[in-house]
Each structure stands twice: as structure tokens, then as C-alpha cells.
Amino acid sequence: MTSSSAPSAAVTLLTLGGTIFMTQDAPGGHAAPDDDAAARLMGTLVDGVVLTPHEIANVSSSDVRQHHLRAVLERARRAVDEGADGVVLTHGTDTLEESAFLLQRFWDREAPLVVTGAMRPASAPGADGPANLRDAVAVAASPTARGLGVLAVVDGQVHLADQVTKTSSRAISAFASEPSSPVGMVDGADVRVLHRGPGRDAPRPGTLPDHLPRVPTLMAGLDDDLDLLDHLPADAIAGLVIAGVGMGHVSPAAMPRLRRLLRAGVPVVVATRIGSGGTSTHHYAYPGSEVDLLDAGATMAGFLPPAKARLLLQVLLTDGATREEIREAFAAHAS
Known part of the structure; x- marks a missing residue:
């Protein structure tokens, strides 16, 4: 005391x-x-x-x-x-x-x-x-x-x-x-x-699992086509988070690699490497932009930075979440 x-x-x-x-x-x-x-x-x-x-x-x-x-x-x-x-x-x-x-x-x-x-x-x-x-x-x-x-x-x-x-x-x-x-x-x-924030997601029942699914994070950047994915079999990971540029973008040459994973059933979440502002869903529609990524089946992380996006995806995968359930969960953090 x-x-x-x-x-x-x-x-x-x-x-x-x-x-x-x-x-x-x-x-x-x-x-x-x-x-x-x-x-x-x-x-x-x-x-x-x-x-x-x-x-x-x-x-x-x-x-x-x-x-x-x-x-x-x-x-x-x-x-x-x-x-x-x-x-x-x-x-x-x-x-x-x-x-x-x-x-x-x-x-x-x-x-x-x-x-x-x-x-x-x-x-x-x-x-x-x-x-x-x-x-x-x-x-x-x-x-x-x-x-x-x-x-x-x-x-x-x-x-x-x-x-x-x-x-x-x-x-x-x-x-x-x-x-x-x-x-x-x-x-x-x-x-x-001072304020009470936007409200909480409903907490999950039970306790933390002993292990979380394997979800790597890759950072996009200048002259980077995410060619490391060519050496990463889809069955080696449970999901993928991309720290994209700007509002959540990758190079056009990276898109075939991400589509391959998405077609194989690997969830891909795209965050931004920028410290504030979050990702978008509608500002740009060129190859590799957020609209192109969404059309391919990716999920945008909204205001969640890459590290938190990874954790949320891991928890969702532990629960057996579908692609639509993953999108809904991230939509709560969207801009």
C-alpha cells in the first residue's frame, strides 16, 4: 500500500x-x-x-x-x-x-x-x-x-x-x-x-492461441516488384500483409504475383508504410492501385499500420474467417 x-x-x-x-x-x-x-x-x-x-x-x-x-x-x-x-x-x-x-x-x-x-x-x-x-x-x-x-x-x-x-x-x-x-x-x-473513441470491436471469447498463423509482411518501394514472392509457395504461408506505398499501392509488375496468391486462397491485406492517413479504397484506379488490388481480391487495412494489420489477420485466420469476414473486420478500421 x-x-x-x-x-x-x-x-x-x-x-x-x-x-x-x-x-x-x-x-x-x-x-x-x-x-x-x-x-x-x-x-x-x-x-x-x-x-x-x-x-x-x-x-x-x-x-x-x-x-x-x-x-x-x-x-x-x-x-x-x-x-x-x-x-x-x-x-x-x-x-x-x-x-x-x-x-x-x-x-x-x-x-x-x-x-x-x-x-x-x-x-x-x-x-x-x-x-x-x-x-x-x-x-x-x-x-x-x-x-x-x-x-x-x-x-x-x-x-x-x-x-x-x-x-x-x-x-x-x-x-x-x-x-x-x-x-x-x-x-x-x-x-x-477527453473523448471515448470510435467504440470497440466485440472481444473474442477464450484466450490467446499458443501460436498464430504464419503471416509475413513485405514492404513495397521504388523499383520493387515483390519478386521475392516468386520463391514463396502459397502453401508456405497462411496470409500476407503488404506495406504499400502511398494510400496502399504496389507496382503493376507485382500484381500477377499477388493474384497468384489470391487465386490460391491466400488472404492478402494491403496497409501503407506511411505513418498517417491510412489506405484508400477509391482514389486511384491505375494498375497496382487500391482499386486494382481490391478488384484482385485483396483487403485494404484502413488506418491500421502493417504490424497491427498482420496481427488482426492472424487472429482472424485462427478463427477460420472467410475472405468476406476478413474484409468486414478490416472495414471497421477503414478510412
């Missing part, structure tokens, strides 16, 4: 590690996971909140696996069912938006599940982890955050899982919401919800 006064809320803290629980071997030196960093952060939390910590793992975000997130989901559900007002998950920032997005597909409680991390190690001057953790606990304990699903809280801002995106590999203010703005802000223990 963080205060001598009567507690006002109970929050469960689940930890997966990340920079927030790393220290440097010397000032300005290499950062690595530190099992003692979590204990040192516990003194920075919100007064009046009973915090119950539970370590899932202490790994970098590049090493987060399906079994980690499955454990997070099951433990978070149990915590809420046993009386927690909310749950906080610490996570490395590199794949934080992906884990938040995937957890959102299955999070079926009114209580918020709040993901946070840090850009600076716990031992660095100006470490942002203590403030981010304090803010995340405040959001998890706040009645105003109920019903918003999975949230990301970083640098005093509250982001919806479906919209949060990492925009800088270095800055403290590394996250933004696309295409909207953050849904809230945190000022000490004061959590202000």
Missing part, C-alpha cells in the same frame, strides 16, 4: 520487463534487464492504491512471445474477477503497440488493462519509467477509464490500443494516436478522459 490512508482502489501490476526495468552498466552505457529495478520503482505510485505485483517475465520487447501475452491475459482477467479495479502491464516500448492491440482483441472486462513502459533505463538521469508507471496506475484505478478496454499510458497521455503508435525510437514523447488524438491525459492522480 502506498499511503497510510484507507485505500481507494486496488490495482494488479503485471511485469514483462522492457527498458522501464533495465539499468545501465555505467552512465551512458549499455542497458540490460535488472531484476531489482522493479522494487526500486514501487515507491513512485499513487497514494491510496493497493498495488499487487506479479512478474510474468523480464525480457526486452523484441522477445515477447505468445505465451507471455496469454499469461498476461489470463492473470489480468483473474485479478479483475477477484476484485482489482484495473491492471497495469509493463512492457518494452518497441512492440508495446502490438501487444496492446492483440490483447484488445480478447480483453472482455470493463476494468481497464493499461500498458506502459519507458524510453530511458531506470538508472538514467531523467528516467521516465517512474512517472509512466505512476500515471498508468492512476488510470487503472480511475472509474473514468472503465469500458475503454486496453490502453497505453506514456508521457502523461492515454491512448487507445487500436490507435497507439510509436513515432520515435528515441524521444520521451515517443507515442501518438492515429488517426485520432489521445483519449485522455494524466496529471498526478487526476485522470481526464
Whole structure:
């Protein structure tokens, strides 16, 4: 408990590690996971909140696996069912938006599940982890955050899982919401919800599968005809995501390769490699444009970036979704 006064809320803290629980071997030196960093952060939390910590793992975000997130989901559900007002998950920032997005597909409680991390190690001057953790606990304990699903809280801002995106590999203010703005802000223990977003997809029943289907992502670019697909048998993958140029375009020479996959029954989703604006369905009709891709049977990702489009397609394929069901699911994220 963080205060001598009567507690006002109970929050469960689940930890997966990340920079927030790393220290440097010397000032300005290499950062690595530190099992003692979590204990040192516990003194920075919100007064009046009973915090119950539970370590899932202490790994970098590049090493987060399906079994980690499955454990997070099951433990978070149990915590809420046993009386927690909310749950906080610490996570490395590199794949934080992906884990938040995937957890959102299955999070079926009114209580918020709040993901946070840090850009600076716990031992660095100006470490942002203590403030981010304090803010995340405040959001998890706040009645105003109920019903918003999975949230990301970083640098005093509250982001919806479906919209949060990492925009800088270095800055403290590394996250933004696309295409909207953050849904809230945190000022000490004061959590202000500015809007409640476009609404949530119905959560899926059950828990995360042990493994997701194999769905690679290819980036389109200048003088790139996706000729790598010539060496990729259709039966080697369950689906494909293209990070297209502009509003979701590929070169005309890439189209026969994509049509081959589509005719073989491989779902192809086209996102954009551009950070904002999303894909289109109607602006251009030249060979390789969004209209040509749609006519061939591809699905446009809308505002979902390639990494989230991949996760959504994998979840849909796990459910045995048809091509039409895949299009309908992505239409909810369309521009």
C-alpha cells in the first residue's frame, strides 16, 4: 500500500520487463534487464492504491512471445474477477503497440488493462519509467477509464490500443494516436478522459492461441516488384500483409504475383508504410492501385499500420474467417 490512508482502489501490476526495468552498466552505457529495478520503482505510485505485483517475465520487447501475452491475459482477467479495479502491464516500448492491440482483441472486462513502459533505463538521469508507471496506475484505478478496454499510458497521455503508435525510437514523447488524438491525459492522480473513441470491436471469447498463423509482411518501394514472392509457395504461408506505398499501392509488375496468391486462397491485406492517413479504397484506379488490388481480391487495412494489420489477420485466420469476414473486420478500421 502506498499511503497510510484507507485505500481507494486496488490495482494488479503485471511485469514483462522492457527498458522501464533495465539499468545501465555505467552512465551512458549499455542497458540490460535488472531484476531489482522493479522494487526500486514501487515507491513512485499513487497514494491510496493497493498495488499487487506479479512478474510474468523480464525480457526486452523484441522477445515477447505468445505465451507471455496469454499469461498476461489470463492473470489480468483473474485479478479483475477477484476484485482489482484495473491492471497495469509493463512492457518494452518497441512492440508495446502490438501487444496492446492483440490483447484488445480478447480483453472482455470493463476494468481497464493499461500498458506502459519507458524510453530511458531506470538508472538514467531523467528516467521516465517512474512517472509512466505512476500515471498508468492512476488510470487503472480511475472509474473514468472503465469500458475503454486496453490502453497505453506514456508521457502523461492515454491512448487507445487500436490507435497507439510509436513515432520515435528515441524521444520521451515517443507515442501518438492515429488517426485520432489521445483519449485522455494524466496529471498526478487526476485522470481526464477527453473523448471515448470510435467504440470497440466485440472481444473474442477464450484466450490467446499458443501460436498464430504464419503471416509475413513485405514492404513495397521504388523499383520493387515483390519478386521475392516468386520463391514463396502459397502453401508456405497462411496470409500476407503488404506495406504499400502511398494510400496502399504496389507496382503493376507485382500484381500477377499477388493474384497468384489470391487465386490460391491466400488472404492478402494491403496497409501503407506511411505513418498517417491510412489506405484508400477509391482514389486511384491505375494498375497496382487500391482499386486494382481490391478488384484482385485483396483487403485494404484502413488506418491500421502493417504490424497491427498482420496481427488482426492472424487472429482472424485462427478463427477460420472467410475472405468476406476478413474484409468486414478490416472495414471497421477503414478510412
